[in-house]
Amino acid sequence: MKKLALDDTILLKIEKPARYIGNEINAVQKDKSRVDVRFCMCFPDVYEIGMSHLGIQILYDMFNQREDVWCERVYSPWVDLDQVMREKKIPLFALESQDPIRDFDFLGITLQYEMCYTNVLQILDLSGIPLFADKRGEADPIVIGGGPCACNPEPLADFFDLFYIGEGETSYYALLDAYKAHKKAGESRQEFLQKVAQIPGIYVPSLYKVTYHSDGTIACMEPTDPCVPAKVQRQAVSDLTNTFYPQKPLVPFIKVTQDRVVLEIQRGCIRGCRFCQAGMLYRPTRERDLEMLKTSAQKMLKATGHEEISLSSLSSSDYSKLPELVTFLLETFGNQGVNISLPSLRIDAFSLDVMSKVQDIRKSSLTFAPEAGSQRLRDVINKGLTEEVILEGAGAAFEGGWNKVKLYFMLGLPTETEEDQKSIAWLAERIAKRYYEIPKEQRNGKCQITVSTSFFVPKPFTPFQWARMCTREEFLEKAHRVNMEIKAQLNRKSIKYNWHEADVTVLEGVFARGDRRLSKLLLRAYDKGCLFDSWTECFHNERWMEAFEETETDLLFYTTRNRKQDEIFPWDFIDSGVTKKFLYGEWERAMNETVTPNCKQQCQGCGAGRYGSGICFLQGTMSQDKAEKE
Numbered sequence: 001m002k003k004l005a006l007d008d009t010i011l012l013k014i015e016k017p018a019r020y021i022g023n024e025i026n027a028v029q030k031d032k033s034r035v036d037v038r039f040c041m042c043f044p045d046v047y048e049i050g051m052s053h054l055g056i057q058i059l060y061d062m063f064n065q066r067e068d069v070w071c072e073r074v075y076s077p078w079v080d081l082d083q084v085m086r087e088k089k090i091p092l093f094a095l096e097s098q099d100p101i102r103d104f105d106f107l108g109i110t111l112q113y114e115m116c117y118t119n120v121l122q123i124l125d126l127s128g129i130p131l132f133a134d135k136r137g138e139a140d141p142i143v144i145g146g147g148p149c150a151c152n153p154e155p156l157a158d159f160f161d162l163f164y165i166g167e168g169e170t171s172y173y174a175l176l177d178a179y180k181a182h183k184k185a186g187e188s189r190q191e192f193l194q195k196v197a198q199i200p201g202i203y204v205p206s207l208y209k210v211t212y213h214s215d216g217t218i219a220c221m222e223p224t225d226p227c228v229p230a231k232v233q234r235q236a237v238s239d240l241t242n243t244f245y246p247q248k249p250l251v252p253f254i255k256v257t258q259d260r261v262v263l264e265i266q267r268g269c270i271r272g273c274r275f276c277q278a279g280m281l282y283r284p285t286r287e288r289d290l291e292m293l294k295t296s297a298q299k300m301l302k303a304t305g306h307e308e309i310s311l312s313s314l315s316s317s318d319y320s321k322l323p324e325l326v327t328f329l330l331e332t333f334g335n336q337g338v339n340i341s342l343p344s345l346r347i348d349a350f351s352l353d354v355m356s357k358v359q360d361i362r363k364s365s366l367t368f369a370p371e372a373g374s375q376r377l378r379d380v381i382n383k384g385l386t387e388e389v390i391l392e393g394a395g396a397a398f399e400g401g402w403n404k405v406k407l408y409f410m411l412g413l414p415t416e417t418e419e420d421q422k423s424i425a426w427l428a429e430r431i432a433k434r435y436y437e438i439p440k441e442q443r444n445g446k447c448q449i450t451v452s453t454s455f456f457v458p459k460p461f462t463p464f465q466w467a468r469m470c471t472r473e474e475f476l477e478k479a480h481r482v483n484m485e486i487k488a489q490l491n492r493k494s495i496k497y498n499w500h501e502a503d504v505t506v507l508e509g510v511f512a513r514g515d516r517r518l519s520k521l522l523l524r525a526y527d528k529g530c531l532f533d534s535w536t537e538c539f540h541n542e543r544w545m546e547a548f549e550e551t552e553t554d555l556l557f558y559t560t561r562n563r564k565q566d567e568i569f570p571w572d573f574i575d576s577g578v579t580k581k582f583l584y585g586e587w588e589r590a591m592n593e594t595v596t597p598n599c600k601q602q603c604q605g606c607g608a609g610r611y612g613s614g615i616c617f618l619q620g621t622m623s624q625d626k627a628e629k630e
Helices: 054-064 079-088 114-127 154-159 172-185 189-196 277-281 290-304 322-336 349-358 375-380 387-399 418-436 472-487 502-513 516-527 541-550 580-591 614-618 624-629
Strands: 037-043 069-075 106-110 142-146 162-164 208-212 218-223 261-264 308-312 339-341 366-371 404-411 448-455 495-499
Touching: 037 054, 037 172, 054 069, 054 106, 054 172, 054 261, 079 114, 106 114, 114 154, 114 502, 114 516, 154 516, 162 172, 172 189, 261 290, 290 308, 290 322, 308 322, 322 339, 322 349, 339 349, 349 387, 366 387, 375 418, 387 418, 404 418, 404 472, 418 448, 418 472, 418 495, 448 472, 448 502, 472 495, 472 502, 502 516, 502 541, 516 541
Parallel strands: 037 069, 037 106, 106 142, 142 162, 261 308, 308 339, 366 404, 404 448, 448 495
Antiparallel strands: 208 218
16 A cells, blocks of 8 residues: 555545546556556646546557556645645655656646636645756656647746647647657756657757747747747647557546546537637547447446546537437447436437437526527627527427527627627527416426527637637627616526626636746746635735736736737747638638538638548548649
């Protein structure tokens, strides 16, 4: 039995000590003297959030399949333990071995959302690793970042040695092999960085120089080494069936956010919503083979003892074998007390039929994501969802026994008007009215409609990356207008309204669209005590505003200003697969309120065909050369 890094006197005083002791079911133990590379995988948030993340589960299993590598895990210590570790000078440690993070070869940090960035600094700080990459010595771990936010790594560039751009199953083994060769040859840290910068998907920030115009926009970003590529190619798995997928996922000792087996059925999305970063970044849409999914479901449920399995995808309804898969799961596990979760479904007849079989209708709610209240604005964002379809879906659900509906919208979308905002309330009212058209004796109690609005952030690699973002005051004004309009509706007692925090959204926008000059802002905010910024109880906007002022960082430069067509964005050095020309064409179509057909209806030549897989391959897509010419 390994010795814990925290003694009993500490564990008994902190909240949820099981976050830090390791030894979970299916955790991997190895003899560290018999491995060549020690890699610590980090999710910079609390254990319950990190343990729910599929990406880390995949990489953890993938790395540990190699006998020469031991991959372990670390999560952000909650504020109670953070304070104790600082007071007692306890270094941050990995769960499996309880060894200090600073003793590892690699520290890999997944970047899932912008508001975890101060937690990245916490991880480095508590580990005793110099915060800035250029201050690290030969004995310090190589710090590598990945995940969705790595599509614009620049705000964190000064703190990382490397970034992995794209899906981890493709180039990580090459990186690990390069590190083994580096250790054997006795090369310097700098020599290693120069070599791995040539591996597809690996970005080394220190090997690129950025210059700026007098107005603060980027003039040029170019490599300082002739062997380093000017463009970093995002990595994507061509064959999702014959690649890595954990058959024995980790099982936590305490309840976590997603306490279930997760079965990823496909990656990518055919829909082309213009606000959606994931829909553009994970092109092309690629499916996993039905038989592979059946086998994986059986093995994972057996290895974990979980009583629920969730089918994961950006748009599960578009998986071509969904009826067959759901039928198999129901027939195989339905009588074993295993629940089946089906997120990301479009509400159609098949979906409602399936959900009536796998959900307790009296307890569950259905989720619709119209995103915009008016048809005009839904056309602008290319949502591909008409009011008729929404009302038909809601009506069918009500007649099927559901009485709870969740509606998700965004405020602050490009071209949005006051009428568009009020249309959110009007659509909710029409859905409520549709419920009360059902004879009273056939209703399932009172109708409950929950309207939730988030605030729009123009994300990199979307057609809306040229859009301005609203100010905090503008966001709140829009939310107040929706709230007042809902209160004016006939069925207002059936409608509840929630909205996202405007302060947090503004900061998300700054770091989503920012450049490497933001490192001073991030460091100042961390020094002022900003930590766990995605948690309402820990978020302190006044500290952030002080940090902006003290570092002379112009918040509005990163949010509300308009972008020109030819502006160089901080993330333009990444080749995401989807061309910038295609994205700008979609921006123009948005301004003209023109809908673009989805990928199954008509290929638009976005550029993702270069990966030669998924729907692009099946549909016989245009070649990359043709796409660029057109």
